[in-house]
Amino acid sequence: MAPLADRSVKKKEKLMASVANESIKKDINRGAWTAEEDRKLAESIEIHGAKKWKTIAVKAGLNRCGKSCRLRWLNYLRPNIKRGNISDQEEDLIIRLHKLLGNRWSLIAGRLPGRTDNEIKNYWNSYLSKKISQKEKQSGGSKRDGSTRSRTEKIRVIETVNHEEVRKEKNNLSSNGGHDQDSNFSFDVDEFFDFSTDLYTSEWVSRFLESEDGLCEL
DNA sequence: AACAACCTCAACCGCATCAGA
DNA sequence: GTCTGATGCGGTTGAGGTTGT
Structure with missing residues (x-):
């Protein structure tokens, strides 16, 4: 890794290079x-x-x-901002909401009073993503060692896993209502659920969380 | 003790969307 | 309808701290 002074200089150079940026001008x-x-x-x-x-x-x-x-x-x-020490309950909620909503950090943060989207995003990227990678490794899902992945790559992997899990969740829910159980059922969370209104999301998430206690196995 | 590697999190960037003119 | 500025969001970066060698 480059020394801090070098990194600082590089950062400044990078910033100065982007002439289009209004704030720099x-x-x-x-x-x-x-x-x-x-x-x-x-x-x-x-x-x-x-x-x-x-x-x-x-x-x-x-x-x-x-x-x-x-x-x-x-x-x-x-x-009313809560800082540090995310509790087990909060962590569990984040995992479950992420499973449901994906990287919609502001929506997830909206369910965690006092927590910011940035904090949850950081917590996920630095801690929970690894936890999930380890879990995956234990279950023999990945051939490649997670530690060799770049951070961006790790996130991509989690996203893929997440979408697959969301699909499963929805299949579970719809099967409860006697709907299609076809394993080839393709599901797009954005198409299927209207996230355009917070009210809708809020109500739906509440119902989901009430109905899926124990779904998270992490 | 010194250095490298790794980790955390505050802050920035680019893009999408919204609202008002 | 469209242009423009404001706002919000998610992805990414990098400074500084911590841990390992």
């Missing part, structure tokens, strides 16, 4: 937030509300883009 602050910036952002949101992020950034006197402010607020400064 305007010489906007990037990287880690300072306590002072956090304070200014929180104050500005208190006054203007958590909307119009560009305005909030300007009014707060922050040399940041609106997107960056929004992300900082949602993932770090927002009240």
Whole structure:
């Protein structure tokens, strides 16, 4: 691995190279937030509300883009945020919801009060994905050693497994209702379920979670 | 102790969607 | 209808910390 200083230089070069990026043209602050910036952002949101992020950034006197402010607020400064130590129950819920919804992190986060989509995504990518890989290895599913995969590749594998599991879940559910049990049944979760409204998703997920207790074997 | 390899998580990027003009 | 700016989301990156040799 390249030394930290080298990596930093490379990152800067990469950033400067992307001339099209508006924020760079305007010489906007990037990287880690300072306590002072956090304070200014929180104050500005208190006054203007958590909307119009560009305005909030300007009014707060922050040399940041609106997107960056929004992300900082949602993932770090927002009240009632739970940090660290994801409980067994939460972990179980994440696994079950991911099985159902795939990488829809915001929807999953919506079912876990105080948790952010970013946190759940990170937790999945850094911890749960490995747990599932190990589980797969134990069941003799993969010929290749999981440790040799790149992270992106690992995620892809999980996604594939996930879609297969979702299909099975739906077959199970539909068979309960006396529907098609054909093993060649092809299922597209996006086509079949309308995720366009949170209300629908929320209701459906609740019913799913109530009805599938014990389905997760991890 | 020094270095490399690995891990975690905050932050960024690009794209899609939405809302208002 | 379409253009434009704002917002939201998922994928990816990389700084800094931890662990292994």
